[in-house]
Amino acid sequence: MSEEKKDLGQEILKEINKGPLKTENKKPFLGKAAIPLLAIITGLIIGALMIAITSQSVYAAFGESIGKGFSTAFAEIGTAYKALFSGAIGDPIRMIEAVRLGDAKEIRQAFNPFLESLVQATPYIFAGLAVALGFRSGLFNIGVEGQLFIGAACATFAGYAVTGLPAWIHMPLAFLAGALGGALWGFVPGILKAKTGGHEVINTIMMNWIAFRLTEWLLSGPMTRPGSGGMPLSPIIQKTAEIPQFFQSPIRFHLGFFIALAVAYLIWWLLFKTTWGLNLRTVGTNPRAARYAGLSTTRSIVVAMSLSGALAGMAGAVQVLAVNRSMALGLSSGYGYDSIALALIGNNHPVGVVLASLLFGTLRNGATRMMVVSSIPIDIVDVIQAIILMFVAAPAIIRSVYHLRKPKQEEQQLFLSGWGGQS
């Protein structure tokens, strides 16, 4: 075969996601992206229904006449999604106008919603990668949230307590401090699992609580900002520790986004191009075969958990160093938990995680504007996210709704193996 030039990593992944039952090579349109994409569309449709049925004015309009009710409902949905879109991407007319006029300031402002979406996506990328790496290595890291907090705390400390360093040393140092803190928080459940068999799900959840209370104490005690009056708030980090933002306030777009992309590439390379990655994936997929092949499962577990923790720590660090510039308890809007969803939607593949993060970042960002414009609660986005996730987790629903063909044989095989195999 003359397929040497082909990217084997990709090929392999395609095969992995196809599952062990090979049937037809012909895939439904868009291949494996079909399910997540249709899930997103379905999520938005159901979201629209939710907007309509939760709106007072729609009920009022239906009271007058059915036609009016429908038109109000559509208008309502239209306003909401338009706001969501323009809040997330920007107003296209304004963007074109700005580019045409060539006014630098206006261009920046017109494109700010889009850039802000990238800002929102950045911590998702790190956290999503953390979960995905864990899954690939056979570990369910639920402790991303805690690792993120510890990472943020370490980055904050390195950011304000260390002084007199040039920026090109201080900034990476603070960022790595965050990674290291997260790694430590991942290492503990890792070593517990490797040495004692303690389940990582339980232990990472416990580590989360320790992390939350620990950071609370740190922020209101040893790391508190002088004069904060007991509020859990850290001092502002040194200028030299800041991850630079590219434009003036209020545009927050920062270098961290590109660091996230670079890290995603690095993780992809690690997982699919190196012996370490093959080692992690082998242990993650079949630990017994890994042992037989002479791999150390304990080492792999510890390394994977630490790496996963480090990525989570980076998520915290980037938020502190690039966006907030100090640490408060409201640091995370649940990035650690959303990241599990991200990893699933992204098929535990770095590219998928980046795409899913962009989606989540965009939705989050757009939702803020939607709330301002149409007074639709921001929580509707949570609902949409939840629906998307449900559909991704239960692809059979999507398949039946959209009549995606799946070889019948495969389902029957599944049906058959459902009960057997555990004699």
Place this chain on the structure above:
Amino acid sequence: MAPILELKGITKRFPGVLANDHIDLSLNKGEILALLGENGAGKSTLMNILYGLYQPDEGEILVNGQKVTINSPTDAINQGIGMVHQHFMLIPVFTVTENVMLGNETVKQAGFLDRKKAANRILDISNQYNLEVNPDYYVRDLPVGVQQRVEIIKLLYREAEILIFDEPTAVLTPQEADELFKIMRSLVAQGKSIIFITHKLREVMEISDRVMVIRRGAMVGETTPAQADKQTLAAMMVGRAVDLEVDRTESKPGELVCSVENLTVADKFQNIVVDDVSLEIYSGEIVGIAGVQGNGQTELVNAITGLQKTLSGKVTLLGEDITKFSPRQITELGSAHVPEDRQTDGLVLPFPVAENLVLCTYYKEPFARGVMLQYPVILKNAEKLIEDFDIRTPNAFTPVGSLSGGNQQKVIIARELSRSIRFLVASQPTRGLDVGSIEYIHKRIVQKRDEGCGVLLVSPELDEIMELSDRIAVMYRGKIIAVVPNKGITKEYIGLLMAGVVPEHPIQFDETVVVEATL
């Protein structure tokens, strides 16, 4: 009398495959019909059609001369057709009674389960057909052979007249298989009819009244065990003459490759499972370990390959004490291991063939440079081995889990034998494989021996041991109770040893043969 079951012109197409090609089959009342064919020949598809899991594209099914349509397993059961699957459909945490009742519950008033009544019927059935089982036991506590009995009872409870057994001996020990055959005879003696799916020639000869052979989806012939012998059946099944006997020249043992001295191993419950075992394997010979499964063979192999800790004793490989070595260190010394369970130990099923072929060596030159995997080299290696070892796979990227069992095993054999090795541990290398693959793998193992490799072969199939080994060690309750040269000894003699009996005056021996009984 009309046959109890008739299939006429059954055809089933899957995308790209003609799984069943106009198959005609008839089953008479009270007979055991063996359906013989290699893995993937279309036996299971045919039976799944009969059981209502697939719909045929063409053809018809007649039960007692009446044309029927079977759209689901429920339809099949209503027609009196029942199937004992290879993988049991039992719920481990339910009792035997609950499992049997499931889907066909006997109820008292107000919908309460009438376990007692059901249990009594189970006892009746078990007495009638010699299916010894306690209805109150939990299925998870039962040995595999008894679980299979529960499956059979399930069918009889639903008054099945036609019983399909899908490779029923694959999961059984030889003793359990003998038990099953007794049960099958008693079933047909009382008027039931049986279709017995298998690829094991010995079983066909032993149990069936009639044999139908399927090859590549088509019925290629029908015969009876009286008219045919193993050779002709194998040829019908594979489509060419098959050497059932491996050409094996006299061994030329060379220097000591591996020695096991007073090895003792405990399992996780601290039971001694390998008890003071000593054994020597020389280059250029195959030492076969015979024994009923579960007599410490697995643990012995695990200890030799570094997968299990030892309590005491010493294992030496090529002059090095490897007792405390890791699996990787042992592999690097020039040892290869074909594991007992290919799917859980030997392969990473979702990974492509190419990666599985370098599972033990991926970290070394030329497959990796530094930490960078060299995929072009890995791929080239895969293509070469796929060619050399005749692995039937669409390409090197195909996940190994989607290959047939025989080809999965070939992937392992290719990986292990393609290295330059001095010692090979092959644990049940042909378990569950078809004749063609068995022939191939046996040849490869003998070839490795002839190249000067020392081989330790473990198998519960006495035929395999007798056929390949130069010396046979018999393991019983963790001890090696005898090591005999494979010359002029009978199966019965080894069989007695396997049962733990050391005959005082062995059966007529060649005078050159010495029994080194250690008990």
